[in-house]
Amino acid sequence: MVEELVKSVALLLALCFLHGFIVRLWRRHAVAGQVVSGFLFGGICILGMLMPLVLMPGVIFDARSVVLCMAGLFGGPLVGLIAATMTAAWRGWVVGGVGAGVGIMMAFVCVAMGLAYREARARGWVTVQPLHMLGFGLVVHLVVVGMFQFTPPAVAARINDTVAVPYVIVFTLATPLLGWLLHDVERRLETEAALVASEARLRAVTQALPDVLLLLDEDGRYLEVLSARPSYLVARSEDLIGRHMHEVLPPDRAAEFLQLIRKTLAVGETQSAEYTLDTLAGPRHFDARVQPLGMRVGGRLAVVLLARDVTARHEVERALHESELRFRTVLRNLTSISVQGYRADGTTSYWNHASERLYGYTEAEALGRNLLDLIIPPPMHDAVRADMARMFATGEAIPAGELRLRRKDGSEVEVFSSHVFIHVPGQDPEMFCIDIDISDRKAAEEEARYLACYDPLTQLPNRRMLLDRLQQVMAGSARSGHYLAVLFVDLDNFKTLNDTRGHETGDRLLQSVAQRLRAGVREHDTVARLGGDEFVVVLEDLSDNPNEAATQTRSVAEGLLLRLYAPYDTVQADYRCTASIGATLTCGQDGSVEDLLKQADLAMYRAKTAGRNALRFFDPDMQQAMNRRAQLEAQLHNALRLQQFLLLYQPQVDTKGGVRGVEVLVRWSHPEQGMVSPGEFIPLAEDTGLILPLGHWVMETAMRQQAQWRRDPLLGSIDVSINVSARQFHQEHFVQMVQELLQRTGADPRRIQLELTESLLLDQVDAVIATMQALRALGVGFALDDFGTGYSSLSYLKRLPLDVIKIDQGFVRDLLDEPRDASIARTIIALADALSLGVVAEGVETEAHFQFLQSHGCKRFQGYLFGRPMPLPDFEDRARQCPYPPA
Numbered sequence: 067m068v069e070e071l072v073k074s075v076a077l078l079l080a081l082c083f084l085h086g087f088i089v090r091l092w093r094r095h096a097v098a099g100q101v102v103s104g105f106l107f108g109g110i111c112i113l114g115m116l117m118p119l120v121l122m123p124g125v126i127f128d129a130r131s132v133v134l135c136m137a138g139l140f141g142g143p144l145v146g147l148i149a150a151t152m153t154a155a156w157r158g159w160v161v162g163g164v165g166a167g168v169g170i171m172m173a174f175v176c177v178a179m180g181l182a183y184r185e186a187r188a189r190g191w192v193t194v195q196p197l198h199m200l201g202f203g204l205v206v207h208l209v210v211v212g213m214f215q216f217t218p219p220a221v222a223a224r225i226n227d228t229v230a231v232p233y234v235i236v237f238t239l240a241t242p243l244l245g246w247l248l249h250d251v252e253r254r255l256e257t258e259a260a261l262v263a264s265e266a267r268l269r270a271v272t273q274a275l276p277d278v279l280l281l282l283d284e285d286g287r288y289l290e291v292l293s294a295r296p297s298y299l300v301a302r303s304e305d306l307i308g309r310h311m312h313e314v315l316p317p318d319r320a321a322e323f324l325q326l327i328r329k330t331l332a333v334g335e336t337q338s339a340e341y342t343l344d345t346l347a348g349p350r351h352f353d354a355r356v357q358p359l360g361m362r363v364g365g366r367l368a369v370v371l372l373a374r375d376v377t378a379r380h381e382v383e384r385a386l387h388e389s390e391l392r393f394r395t396v397l398r399n400l401t402s403i404s405v406q407g408y409r410a411d412g413t414t415s416y417w418n419h420a421s422e423r424l425y426g427y428t429e430a431e432a433l434g435r436n437l438l439d440l441i442i443p444p445p446m447h448d449a450v451r452a453d454m455a456r457m458f459a460t461g462e463a464i465p466a467g468e469l470r471l472r473r474k475d476g477s478e479v480e481v482f483s484s485h486v487f488i489h490v491p492g493q494d495p496e497m498f499c500i501d502i503d504i505s506d507r508k509a510a511e512e513e514a515r516y517l518a519c520y521d522p523l524t525q526l527p528n529r530r531m532l533l534d535r536l537q538q539v540m541a542g543s544a545r546s547g548h549y550l551a552v553l554f555v556d557l558d559n560f561k562t563l564n565d566t567r568g569h570e571t572g573d574r575l576l577q578s579v580a581q582r583l584r585a586g587v588r589e590h591d592t593v594a595r596l597g598g599d600e601f602v603v604v605l606e607d608l609s610d611n612p613n614e615a616a617t618q619t620r621s622v623a624e625g626l627l628l629r630l631y632a633p634y635d636t637v638q639a640d641y642r643c644t645a646s647i648g649a650t651l652t653c654g655q656d657g658s659v660e661d662l663l664k665q666a667d668l669a670m671y672r673a674k675t676a677g678r679n680a681l682r683f684f685d686p687d688m689q690q691a692m693n694r695r696a697q698l699e700a701q702l703h704n705a706l707r708l709q710q711f712l713l714l715y716q717p718q719v720d721t722k723g724g725v726r727g728v729e730v731l732v733r734w735s736h737p738e739q740g741m742v743s744p745g746e747f748i749p750l751a752e753d754t755g756l757i758l759p760l761g762h763w764v765m766e767t768a769m770r771q772q773a774q775w776r777r778d779p780l781l782g783s784i785d786v787s788i789n790v791s792a793r794q795f796h797q798e799h800f801v802q803m804v805q806e807l808l809q810r811t812g813a814d815p816r817r818i819q820l821e822l823t824e825s826l827l828l829d830q831v832d833a834v835i836a837t838m839q840a841l842r843a844l845g846v847g848f849a850l851d852d853f854g855t856g857y858s859s860l861s862y863l864k865r866l867p868l869d870v871i872k873i874d875q876g877f878v879r880d881l882l883d884e885p886r887d888a889s890i891a892r893t894i895i896a897l898a899d900a901l902s903l904g905v906v907a908e909g910v911e912t913e914a915h916f917q918f919l920q921s922h923g924c925k926r927f928q929g930y931l932f933g934r935p936m937p938l939p940d941f942e943d944r945a946r947q948c949p950y951p952p953a
């Protein structure tokens with residue numbers, strides 16, 4: 067009997083094998099697999115019922131109970147239901163008999179108990195360990211034996227007496243055995259599924275990696291080749307597998323890899339390497355890690371090589387490296403920007419070429435030495451230490467600025483210094499100083515400042531500086547109540563020296579004058595040069611009493627005149643020069659700086675007109691005159707348009723008193739001030755340029771008059787002298803203008819004489835001579851006015867196409883009392899004679915003058931003795947009074 071039961075158990079083992087096979091076969095189709103499993107379990111049960119232990123007809127025993135409860139436990143409801151239904155159908159329909167009812171019921175009860183155990187297992191109450199399964203098997207088979215008690219009593223008694231105990235023992239033991247086998251199938255299936263899933267995951271991961279993954283054996287043979295981008299391989303993966311590296315890579319590269327593989331295997335640790343390979347996608351740079359595989363493949367050791375494409379990063383790094391190299395080279399070789407690096411303790415860490423040039427230390431000398439010992443002057447040490455400490459502690463920048471630092475040779479250098487704090491993680495923080503040499507700029511600025519305030523020739527303050535200084539001195543004077551004096555110093559005849567001896571001589575004179583003026587005043591007094599030969603001296607801290615202050619000023623000014631008169635050997639041996647000084651006093655409360663200078667200028671002008679080499683103080687009358695001048699200047703502009711000018715005629719007579727010539731003299735008939743003297747308005751007209759239209763009007767009127775006289779046999783022979791000012795003479799197209807007037811008026815050019823002053827001849831002598839010759843070609847004659855008062859060079863006199871020279875009235879006036887004047891008058895007459903020129907004596911007021919001049923050979927005279935400047939009708943009458951046969 068036990069033998070039959072054991073046979074049944076053997077059948078169960080076959081079931082396990084088949085179950086494992088079927089489940090593996092149908093695992094991709096879960097429901098179909100369960101149905102097949104259900105049929106398998108049902109089929110096994112039927113098979114068991116075909117070779118049962120037959121106790122009596124219709125009462126059989128086999129392993130159904132074990133199979134069906136396992137179908138519920140490991141197969142689930144569907145498997146259990148199919149198996150139970152098949153078993154029940156076979157038991158009831160085919161086998162039948164007295165035990166059929168219990169057999170059918172038992173099929174479903176066993177499946178239900180298996181399902182219950184399955185549920186308890188899922189909840190964690192029980193496991194499939196042998197002890198639990200043994201208990202489960204015991205319960206199941208006790209229940210089955212219990213169910214047999216529902217068969218007829220005789221049958222039940224027979225069962226109990228014979229089969230019940232071995233049945234319970236064998237199948238209780240078979241239950242854990244079958245359970246263990248099925249569990250093992252279940253576990254292996256789970257493991258296989260997990261392996262399949264794990265492999266799938268791994269493959270997905272390796273496929274997703276943007277890297278190249280190689281499995282290489284110890285000889286460098288490709289065992290496995292994976293690459294998300296096949297173009298990153300040196301050949302197609304199928305062409306690589308099985309080949310050696312030296313078959314596909316350049317020999318040196320293959321050798322490197324082989325060495326790397328062997329080192330990895332020898333050390334047993336991951337190795338890193340970077341390399342560039344010519345891949346299917348072109349040259350790519352890789353960052354690789356090689357790791358021992360830890361097992362043999364085909365009997366050979368192997369490594370895994372994982373290579374990451376870092377071409378982009380490599381390019382960036384290379385570009386960065388190049389860029390850094392470029393900047394380093396630029397920084398290092400900069401020629402004009404010194405760059406130095408210092409650590410927190412002041413040690414020098416960087417020193418470029420420009421620093422070598424700027425500070426004199428070579429790089430080798432500077433590196434490692436302290437900043438303070440190198441270029442910082444000792445007085446700056448504390449400040450620099452404090453600034454650096456703050457910068458290194460807080461990163462706060464030291465403000466850029468101009469510094470005066472020290473060179474190796476101890477000399478100072480001015481730099482514009484900027485500071486940069488750099489802290490690269492993992493390295494010592496550093497301060498970089500960027501210094502630019504500004505010595506040249508500073509010197510240029512200093513020079514520009516100097517030039518803006520000082521006269522480069524004499525090194526004296528210029529006008530600008532004088533005005534500033536005067537402003538301060540006036541304010542100081544106003545506060546203290548002490549007077550200050552402004553002296554306007556103008557050299558006499560400087561222009562003559564400059565024009566005749568050249569500008570270099572003039573410059574030497576000006577330099578000497580500057581030194582003498584400086585030496586003639588106190589240290590705190592100011593001596594300035596306004597330009598040309600004009601100097602200004604400011605005397606400070608004079609007395610608070612006006613008279614005393616004036617006395618002090620006079621004393622200083624006269625002292626200056628004396629100093630200036632001393633010989634100038636730098637100019638020429640025993641050369642002397644005089645100056646005219648105008649002085650004004652103030653105690654700072656009235657007027658402006660400009661007013662003061664104007665006052666001093668006016669006083670100087672008075673000193674000039676007083677005969678030069680003189681000192682004059684400004685007084686209010688001068689101011690009045692100045693105001694009047696300003697007023698006249700304003701009115702002069704309209705005078706021509708308002709026809710306020712008229713001409714007077716002064717006769718020039720011969721030794722018999724006969725009128726031989728006439729000087730045309732202009733007058734301004736001012737509506738309020740009456741007749742204004744040309745001595746007053748001609749200089750004004752010259753200053754303002756009005757002399758040009760005015761001179762034109764005079765010449766046109768005089769020529770028109772001569773043209774009228776031309777028809778008169780008496781008046782037509784009279785020479786008409788017209789005064790021509792320097793500005794008028796030098797104007798462009800003067801010759802054409804005279805020619806045009808001669809033609810327009812019809813005047814006889816042979817009767818027109820232009821009176822030129824000596825000063826006019828001094829400028830541009832050659833041009834003057836050319837103009838005179840052009841006019842002479844028109845028939846016009848020339849008289850040299852005021853002869854003897856200016857600088858007359860005999861050589862010029864010889865070259866000038868003159869007809870007449872006029873003895874200045876200044877010599878005539880006093881010739882009876884002043885032997886020198888008489889002598890000059892005589893000399894001029896003789897000179898004119900020698901040069902075959904006519905001579906006219908001006909200012910002849912007395913018979914005595916007339917006699918003297920006549921006795922010395924003068925043949926023509928002009929002066930009040932013969933008639934003052936008079937209106938036209940009077941002159942015409944006067945000319946006719948002494949009729950003279952025409953020459």
Ligand SMILES: Nc1nc2c(ncn2[C@@H]2O[C@H](COP(=O)(O)O[C@H]3[C@@H](O)[C@H](n4cnc5c(=O)[nH]c(N)nc54)O[C@@H]3COP(=O)(O)O)[C@@H](O)[C@H]2O)c(=O)[nH]1
Pocket residue numbers: 716729730731732743744745748761764789790791851852872875908909910911928929930931935
């Ligand atoms: N460019 C021009 N200059 C002109 C013109 N008209 C005059 N002037 C110049 O103005 C200066 C002053 O002239 P004026 O006040 O007319 O004085 C002249 C005579 O009146 C004066 N004179 C003549 N005789 C005597 C005399 O016996 N005693 C005395 N005290 N004065 C006398 O001399 C002046 C003429 O001098 P000069 O011209 O040097 O011959 C004067 O410089 C004029 O040149 C003009 O139209 N244009």
